[in-house]
Amino acid sequence: MKLQYIFEESLWSKKLKSDREEFGIVSHVIDKKMEAIIRGWNLPEVLKKQEEDIEFKFDDSGIVNEYEKGYRCKDGSVKFRLYDKKEKKALFTMEFYKRIPLLGNAINLMLLYVHDENLRGQGVSSYYFDRLIEYAQREGIERIDVKANADDPYFKDDSKVNALNQKKLEEFYLRRNKKIPVNLIQ
Template sequence: MDDKNEIMRERVVSWGLPGALVSKKDVIEFKFNDDDITDTTETNYHCKDGDVKFCLYDGEAMKVLFSMEFFKVNSRLVKEIFVKLEFLYVHDEKLRKKGIASYFIGKLIGYAICEEVDFIKVHANANARNFKKDNKKNALMQPELEAFYEKRNTKEMPIKLLKHTL
């Protein structure tokens, strides 16, 4: 792994764990690859050239608890620099609505501000194909998901919601 990728990886790991997971800090690992992950339909974890997809993996229970994917876009065509949030998901229904997604969107906002991007772009889709096979217990419905992102939209770091259409 080159230095740039390693720095990005270290940056994400330095975000730490949200309060709901701190008690399990000795068994939770930030994973940037699919090695040893067998419990989820989500795959292709990576950290390469500013494109990051990681998960929090509980090594004791041998399961993925949370996944996030984002990348920085420098569009010379429209002269915008933004972070695209592709995926933010709490897999374990017992951990939903405990501040884990809020914690990591906050970290992403901090990252975007440090990177001096124009905004964060999110395709908010509560029924994305990634979620089809998972238990929906405690999951946000579409209006709640949109509200989750909209309430984090600020002048300092705008969040542009790409509305889901059927």
């Protein structure tokens, strides 16, 4: 399984490099159909009262004080962020992509992260993971493979307040496998 994942990540990296060479910056190429699907997921109830201040970001432009790059919205490959324009801060990030069919009919969920510690435990991740499950079902996807790593270097400088530990994180994903299988990957 790990070799398959490494192989796929290598192919994914080559694809991104190819896209960068072909289009310049990946973040400028946005698939409007995929963007409409993600925007159609709307906001979870806890964020509705801030709706006018929150935007879906599918590229790296306009994000201040952020080190994370690589936002995109392509058919089956998305990394988006909910961004609070008023407070100039990230609230939530999600990254997923459809796997190469040769390697199985699945979606890899690489990142599902609530940046704002005050929003953790408020259902934001649950809301978007449930939307991903619905999307996967409509697309005929057989399973969702999740990279669940509470200690990922991506989070090293972030507050751990209200964050799930590894065991709770794995439980979070596995209890949602009633509609579609969810597998944990390394």
